[in-house]
Every structure is written in structure tokens, then in C-alpha cells.
Amino acid sequence: MTLRLLLSACLLAACAGACAHGPAPAERWCxxxxxxxxxxxxxxxxxxxDYHSCLETGVNCTSAMPPEAGCTLATCGEFDDDYGKANRLAYNYCATFETSTSPGGIGSTRAHVQSPQTYLDPSHHSAYQALSGLYGVCQRCVAASNTVGR
Structure with missing residues (x-):
């Protein structure tokens, strides 16, 4: 019993950083x-x-900026690095195309960042700088029958 408990605690500790990092990994999404x-x-x-400033202070907000659901200005601007700022902008923009709120289900969306490489790097929190910009596509999960003939 003690060995099982110890093993479970070790597995939980090893997973904590990865599990709390963000949306479902690409291989499980959709x-x-x-x-x-x-x-x-x-x-x-x-x-x-500008998006970070808008969320943090309400300044520099434009109608082109994606909404941040369920938060106030006081809590939405809490980012500690450029990766977090860029990630939130892309994620919230892509969320505007959702047709369902079921995580990973039909109608859900995700931001699929394609560049720069520093954003995709395992050390992205330290390697990525907003100076490099952020480029990619928004993807929506659709039923396989909806893609026939496309």
C-alpha cells in the first residue's frame, strides 16, 4: 500500500508541470x-x-481584439513572459470560431502556431520573444463527414 502511494505521488509530481501547462496536447485534441x-x-x-495592455489596463483596446471570457481587467493581464502573452492572444482569437464549448470535441478550436521556432521550442518560456511575432492557423474540430470533398 505504501509503495503504491509513493509511486502515485511520484507520477503526480512528474506530471504536474506538463498537465498544468495548457490546453490538451495536439495528439489528444479533436x-x-x-x-x-x-x-x-x-x-x-x-x-x-497592445493586447496585453488592453487586458491589464483597459487601454489600447480595439474591436479587432478577441474577447477574454470570464475575467476582469485586474486578473486578465497577469502574464509573466512573452510566450504567455502571445499564447493568450492566439488562443482567444481562435476561440471566437468555436461552435461548441466541449473541450476537444466537435466544434472546439485551437491555435496551431507554425512559427517562430522559438515559440515551438521546449524552452519556449525563455526562448520566445514577442519581437519575433506569432504566426499560425485556427483549427476547428469537425466531424469527418463534414470534410468529404474538401
Whole structure:
């Protein structure tokens, strides 16, 4: 019993960083359907910082900025690095294309970042800088029958 408890605690500790990191990994997202590109995005350093400023202070907000659901300005601007700022902008933009709130299910969306490489790097929190911008596509999970003939 003690060995099982110790092993469980070790596995939980090893998973904690990865499990709390963010949305479901790509290999599990949309396992019930197929991803379909619905929009593309390309953000400059200014776009990323203006979005952060908007969430943090309410300044520099434009109607083109994606909404941040369920938070106030006081709590939405809490980012500790450029990766977090860029990630939130891309994620919230892609969320505007959702047709369902079921995580990973049909109608859910994700931001599929394609560049820069520093964003995709395992050490992205230290390697990525907003100066590099952020580029990718928004994908929506659709039923396989909806992609026939596309």
C-alpha cells in the first residue's frame, strides 16, 4: 500500500508541470473528428503587447481584439513572459470560431502556431520573444463527414 502511494505521488509530481501547462496536447485534441483550418493569424510584437495592455489596463483596446471570457481587467493581464502573452492572444482569437464549448470535441478550436521556432521550442518560456511575432492557423474540430470533398 505504501509503495503504491509513493509511486502515485511520484507520477503526480512528474506530471504536474506538463498537465498544468495548457490546453490538451495536439495528439489528444479533436480525437473525435478532424481538424479543419478556419482562419489564420499573424501578430507583431506591437499586437501582442497592445493586447496585453488592453487586458491589464483597459487601454489600447480595439474591436479587432478577441474577447477574454470570464475575467476582469485586474486578473486578465497577469502574464509573466512573452510566450504567455502571445499564447493568450492566439488562443482567444481562435476561440471566437468555436461552435461548441466541449473541450476537444466537435466544434472546439485551437491555435496551431507554425512559427517562430522559438515559440515551438521546449524552452519556449525563455526562448520566445514577442519581437519575433506569432504566426499560425485556427483549427476547428469537425466531424469527418463534414470534410468529404474538401
Amino acid at each position: 480525437s473525435v473528428g478532424v481538424p479543419m483550418n478556419v482562419a489564420s493569424f499573424g501578430y507583431s510584437q506591437t499586437d501582442i503587447y
